Amino acid sequence: MDLLQRFVLGEIDAFETLVRQFQGDIYAWTVRIVRDPGTAEDLTAETLWRIYCARHKFRPDGNFGAWARRIATNLALDYLRRARPEQTLDADPAGAPPPDRLVQREMRQKIQQAFRRLPPKLQLAATLALVEEVPYDEIAAALGTSVGAVKVRVFRAIRILRKHLTQVGIKP
Amino acid sequence: MKIDEPNDRQIRDALKQSLPSVNTELRRDLWPEILRREALRRLDTHSLAVPWYDWVLVGLSVAAFLAFPRLVLVFAYHL
Numbered sequence: 001m002d003l004l005q006r007f008v009l010g011e012i013d014a015f016e017t018l019v020r021q022f023q024g025d026i027y028a029w030t031v032r033i034v035r036d037p038g039t040a041e042d043l044t045a046e047t048l049w050r051i052y053c054a055r056h057k058f059r060p061d062g063n064f065g066a067w068a069r070r071i072a073t074n075l076a077l078d079y080l081r082r083a084r085p086e087q088t089l090d091a092d093p094a095g096a097p098p099p100d101r102l103v104q105r106e107m108r109q110k111i112q113q114a115f116r117r118l119p120p121k122l123q124l125a126a127t128l129a130l131v132e133e134v135p136y137d138e139i140a141a142a143l144g145t146s147v148g149a150v151k152v153r154v155f156r157a158i159r160i161l162r163k164h165l166t167q168v169g170i171k172p
Numbered sequence: 173m174k175i176d177e178p179n180d181r182q183i184r185d186a187l188k189q190s191l192p193s194v195n196t197e198l199r200r201d202l203w204p205e206i207l208r209r210e211a212l213r214r215l216d217t218h219s220l221a222v223p224w225y226d227w228v229l230v231g232l233s234v235a236a237f238l239a240f241p242r243l244v245l246v247f248a249y250h251l
Contacts, residue, residue: 015206
């Protein structure tokens with residue numbers, strides 16, 4: 001019997017094979033969205049668990065990778081909705097930086113804050129399209145929407161970002 | 173609506189500089205975590221399950237109380 005058929009029937013060995021095959025891909029996708037390794041690991045484990053719980057909804061002739069990615073994207077989006085806006089994205093090295101680096105750091109923080117203030121759906125689309133340069137059709141498939149809708153989200157994200165950055169004195 | 177205007181590219185570059193690149197390599201195997209969750213789920217399901225003979229006992233009791241309402245008083249006395 002086919003691996004996916006055995007998975008749908010609830011065979012744990014089949015699911016283990018799928019986990020080992022896809023956990024890296026799911027993690028790589030999730031960490032590109034949430035940009036925090038620990039959070040991405042937790043979300044990947046949750047994604048795999050939800051996949052297992054929802055196995056009866058999967059059609060064995062379907063694309064398992066695409067299905068898994070869509071579940072991961074929804075979970076990442078939920079996380080972005082819950083994430084605190086003041087959360088910073090990277091840890092600066094310890095110790096007082098020199099003045100020019102201080103200015104750079106301040107600017108980076110302002111951009112990060114402006115980015116965090118974006119609505120989650122726009123933030124997700126902007127991260128994948130602008131920062132990670134993922135093709136629009138891949139983003140659309142993961143979000144379960146059209147390429148046009150993704151382009152609109154990215155466009156709106158850019159417009160809002162520019163407005164926020166102008167407000168804090170950064171002219172991109 | 174054009175995404176690749178020069179100004180948009182500036183925004184993209186600013187974002188790329190501000191958001192650090194991430195390592196996309198998974199650091200640990202997540203299968204043990206899935207097994208742990210499955211074990212917990214089974215434990216929960218098992219602890220919540222009521223054996224069939226308990227349901228039979230409840231059914232018989234209810235039937236007896238309906239047929240002989242005074243049994244309720246006897247039952248209550250022995251509680």
